[in-house]
Amino acid sequence: xxxxxxxxxxxxxxxxxxxxxxxxxxxxxxxxxxxxxxxxxxxxxxxxxxxxxxxxxxxxxxxxxxxxxxxxxxxxxxxxxxxxxxxxxxxxxxxxxxxxxxxxxxxxxxxxxxxxxxxxxxxxxxxxxxxxxxxxxxxxxxxxxxxxxxxxxxxxxxxxxxxxxxxxxxxxxxxxxxxxxxxxxxxxxxxxxxxxxxxxxxxxxxxxxxxxxxxxxxxxxxxxxxxxxxxxxxxxxxxxxxxxxxxxxxxxxxxxxxxxxxxxxxxxxxxxxxxxxxxxxxxxxxxxxxxxxxxxxxxxxxxxxxxxxxxxxxxxxxxxxxxxxxxxxxxxxxxxxxxxxxxxxxxxxxxxxxxxxxxxxxxxxxxxxxxxxxxxxxxxxxxxxxxxxxxxxxxxxxxxxxxxxxxxxxxxxxxxxxxxxxxxxxxxxxxxxxxxxxxxxxxxxxxxxxxxxxxxxxxxxxxxxxxxxxxxxxxxxxxxxxxxxxxxxxxxxxxxxxxxxxxxxxxxxxxxxxxxxxxxxxxxxxxxxxxxxxxxxxxxxxx
Numbered sequence: 432x433x434x435x436x437x438x439x440x441x442x443x444x445x446x447x448x449x450x451x452x453x454x455x456x457x458x459x460x461x462x463x464x465x466x467x468x469x470x471x472x473x474x475x476x477x478x479x480x481x482x483x484x485x486x487x488x489x490x491x492x493x494x495x496x497x498x499x500x501x502x503x504x505x506x507x508x509x510x511x512x513x514x515x516x517x518x519x520x521x522x523x524x525x526x527x528x529x530x531x532x533x534x535x536x537x538x539x540x541x542x543x544x545x546x547x548x549x550x551x552x553x554x555x556x557x558x559x560x561x562x563x564x565x566x567x568x569x570x571x572x573x574x575x576x577x578x579x580x581x582x583x584x585x586x587x588x589x590x591x592x593x594x595x596x597x598x599x600x601x602x603x604x605x606x607x608x609x610x611x612x613x614x615x616x617x618x619x620x621x622x623x624x625x626x627x628x629x630x631x632x633x634x635x636x637x638x639x640x641x642x643x644x645x646x647x648x649x650x651x652x653x654x655x656x657x658x659x660x661x662x663x664x665x666x667x668x669x670x671x672x673x674x675x676x677x678x679x680x681x682x683x684x685x686x687x688x689x690x691x692x693x694x695x696x697x698x699x700x701x702x703x704x705x706x707x708x709x710x711x712x713x714x715x716x717x718x719x720x721x722x723x724x725x726x727x728x729x730x731x732x733x734x735x736x737x738x739x740x741x742x743x744x745x746x747x748x749x750x751x752x753x754x755x756x757x758x759x760x761x762x763x764x765x766x767x768x769x770x771x772x773x774x775x776x777x778x779x780x781x782x783x784x785x786x787x788x789x790x791x792x793x794x795x796x797x798x799x800x801x802x803x804x805x806x807x808x809x810x811x812x813x814x815x816x817x818x819x820x821x822x823x824x825x826x827x828x829x830x831x832x833x834x835x836x837x838x839x840x841x842x843x844x845x846x847x848x849x850x851x852x853x854x855x856x857x858x859x860x861x862x863x864x865x866x867x868x869x870x871x872x873x874x875x876x877x878x879x880x881x882x883x884x885x886x887x888x889x890x891x892x893x894x895x896x897x898x899x900x901x902x903x904x905x906x907x908x909x910x911x912x913x914x915x916x917x918x919x920x921x922x923x924x925x926x927x928x929x930x931x932x933x934x935x936x937x938x939x940x941x942x943x944x945x946x947x948x949x950x951x952x953x954x955x956x957x958x959x960x961x962x963x964x965x966x967x968x969x970x971x972x973x974x
Contacts, residue, residue: 481592482519482601485647485709486622488586489513490607490725491684492614492641492715507612509715509725512582516864517603517622518889518925519552519591520962521574526895527600527860527962529885529929551576551893552599557588557649557680569893577893577924586682588649589622600962602925606866606954609725610947611838614715616725616847617944617952619866621959625649625707629730632801633753633827633850634697636687639717644685644699648677650706657702658685661755661800662694677708684713696801698755698825701730714850720839724831724847726954733757733823735764737853739816740908741875741939742780745951746811748832752778754793754824755801761823768819775802776820780809785906788814813910813941815877816851827852835950845948849955854937860929860962862889863940869913869923872942876901877908882934888917889925898929903936928958 490509520526551570555563568578576591583605591601603622609615625647634642648654656675660667670690677683691697701710710730716723744750754776769792770777776793789808796802806816806828816828828851833844854877865872869888876884885898896917901909913920930936938958946952 480596480598481590482598483649484589484601484603484622484624485649486515486583486587486589486603486605487620487645487647487711487713487727488583488605488682490614490618490713490715492643492713492725507614509614510607510609512584513605513607514866515580515583515603515605515622516866516924517554517578517589517591517601518862518864519554519576520600520862521550521552521593522597522600524574526575526887526927527929529898529931550574550594552591552593554578554589554591557590563590569891575889575893575895577889577891579891579924586647600862602862602864602961604864604866604956607725608867608944608952613717613722614725615722615845615946615952617942617954618725618727619942619954619956620711620727621729621956623647623709623711623729625709626730627703627707628759629701629710630733630757630759630825631699631712631728631730632755632825633728633829634687634699634712634714636691636694636697638693639719641715642687642697643713644687644701645711645713646675646677646683646685647709648679648681648706649709651679652706653678654703654705654708656708657704658690659700659758660691661698661757662691663696663796663799663801664694665798665800667691679706696753696803698757698801700757700759716848718843721843722845726848726850728827728850729852729957731825731852733759733761733825734853735762735820735823737818737824737826738877738937739828739851740854740877740937741873741910741941741955742814742816742828742830742851743849743873743941743953744809744811744814744830745832745953747834748811748830750806750809750831751829752791752793752804752806752816752818752826753801753829754804754818754820754826756822756824757800763822764820766821769821775822776818776824778804778806778816778818780806780814780816781906782812782814783908783910813873813875815908830953832951832953835946835948845950847952849941849953851939851955852957854939854957855959856935856937857958857960858930858933858935859960860927861938861958861960862925862927862962863956863958864925865923865940867942867944869916869920871944872913872940873910874916874926874938874940875908875910876903876928876936876938878903878934878936879906880935881905882936883931884936885929885931886911886916887927888923889927890922891924895927927962
C-alpha cells in the first residue's frame with residue numbers, strides 16, 4: 432500500500448516542479464532604469480554604467496601638399512588647441528525636472544546623496560590606449576559635476592559615471608578659435624555619442640576648401656565606415672563601396688577631396704560596420720586668399736520637415752540652404768506644403784511671433800542629389816527656418832558675415848559662418864555645455880504647438896541657478912542673451928532647458944566673438960534631447 436502511495440505522488444511532484452519552472456521563466460521584474468540588466472537565451476547583457484563622448488580636438492585642415500600662400504597674406508595654421516566643457520548630472524537630479532535645487536538632492540535619494548562630492552558624477556578622460564585618468568571637476572552636493580579644460584591638443588574621449596552605477600546625463604562641447612590668418616574662424620561642436628549611421632549636408636570640394644569627415648573610434652575593436660557621397664551630379668560613383676577602417680582609440684580625418692572631385696555642394700551617408708563611431712565634419716573655407724571661416728557640422732537624420740530655430744542673420748551677412756536626397760531615405764512629405772510643381776521643397780522664414788517673413792522654392796536638381804539655395808531678402812535678425820519637402824532630405828543653413836580688415840592685397844573682407852543643423856523635438860530636458868563660456872551668446876527656443884519651459888544656468892562651480900519660467904505660444908520663439916541668463920555670463924558653464932508640461936520645443940545656441948582684426952567670428956550648436964531622466968522599466972527575464 433505504501434509503495435502505491437509513493438508511486439501516485441511521483442506524477443504530482445513532477446507537475447508541481449514544472450509549474451514552478453514556468454512561473455520562474457515568465458516572471459516580470461520592475462527595476463529602476465539605472466540598474467537595468469537583461470538576461471536572454473544565450474547571452475547576458477547589462478546596461479552601460481558610464482556615459483562616453485568623443486571630442487574631435489583642433490581642426491586639422493592643412494594638407495601636406497598645401498603651400499602657405501601669398502607672402503603678404505597672414506598664412507599660419509588653425510589654432511593648435513581647443514577649450515572644452517563637460518557637464519554630468521545624476522539621472523535622478525531634480526534639476527532635470529525643472530525643480531529648484533536647494534537642500535533636496537534628487538527625487539530618488541540614495542545612500543551616496545549625503546556624500547557631497549562623492550555623490551556627484553565622476554568624470555574621466557581616456558587616452559589613445561583607452562587608459563582612464565580621472566579629473567577633478569567642480570562639484571556640488573546636488574549631484575552635478577562640471578569640468579572645464581582650457582587647452583586640449585588632441586581628440587579625446589570623455590567618460591562619466593555615478594557612485595551608484597547609474598549612467599549619468601552628460602553633455603560635452605569644445606570650442607576652436609583661430610583669430611587670424613588663412614584659417615580665421617570660430618567652431619563650437621558637441622563631443623559626440625558613437626553611432627552606426629549618419630548623414631551630412633552642406634559640404635563642398637570646390638577650390639580653396641578643406642572639408643573633411645572626422646571618425647573617432649572610442650571602442651576597443653577596429654571598425655569600418657562605408658561612405659557614399661552625393662553632389663549636384665547625383666551619387667558620386669567613386670565613393671560607392673568606399674570603406675574606411677578606424678582602429679580602436681583612433682581618430683581618422685578623411686578629406687572630402689580624396690573622395691570626390693571638385694563639386695559645389697556635397698552630402699554624405701556613412702554606414703558603420705562594427706564598433707559604433709563618433710562622427711562629425713570639419714568645414715574650412717577660403718576664396719582664393721580670402722579666409723571664409725571654419726565650422727564643425729554634426730550629423731543629422733533625413734526628414735521631410737526640417738526646422739532650424741534661431742538662425743541669426745547679421746548686418747551685411749547672407750544665408751544659404753543646402754538640401755540633399757541621400758540613400759538613407761525616410762518618410763515621404765506632404766506635397767501640399769510645397770508651393771511649386773518643379774520644386775522638391777519650400778523653405779519659409781518665421782519671425783518670433785510666427786509670422787512668415789519670406790518663402791523660397793527649392794528647385795528639383797533633376798538627376799542631381801544635392802542643391803544650394805540662397806535665402807535672399809532677409810533683414811538682419813533671428814529667424815526660424817522651416818523646410819517642407821516632398822521626400823526626406825538632409826539639410827543645413829549657412830549664415831555668413833563679412834567683417835574685419837582686408838589682409839595683404841586681398842580684395843574681399845574676411846568672412847566667417849555658422850552652420851545650423853535641424854533642431855530635434857524635445858519634450859523633456861536638454862543640457863547644453865558651453866566650450867567657450869556664454870559671452871556673446873544667445874539661446875533661441877521655439878515651439879510649434881506651445882510649451883511651458885524652465886531655463887536655468889549651470890555654473891562653473893557645479894551649482895545650478897534658479898530656473899526662469901517662459902511660456903511659448905504656438906508657433907512663437909524666444910531669444911535670450913547671455914546677460915538674460917545670468918548677471919555674470921563668465922560664470923556660466925552651460926544651460927539646462929526643461930519642458931514643464933511635456934510640450935515639444937526646439938532650440939539652438941548662437942555665439943559671436945571678436946577676431947584679432949576686430950571682425951566678428953560666429954558659430955552655432957543645436958539643443959538635443961540628451962537629458963533622459965531616471966524612470967522605472969519593465970524587464971522580462973527569459974530562460
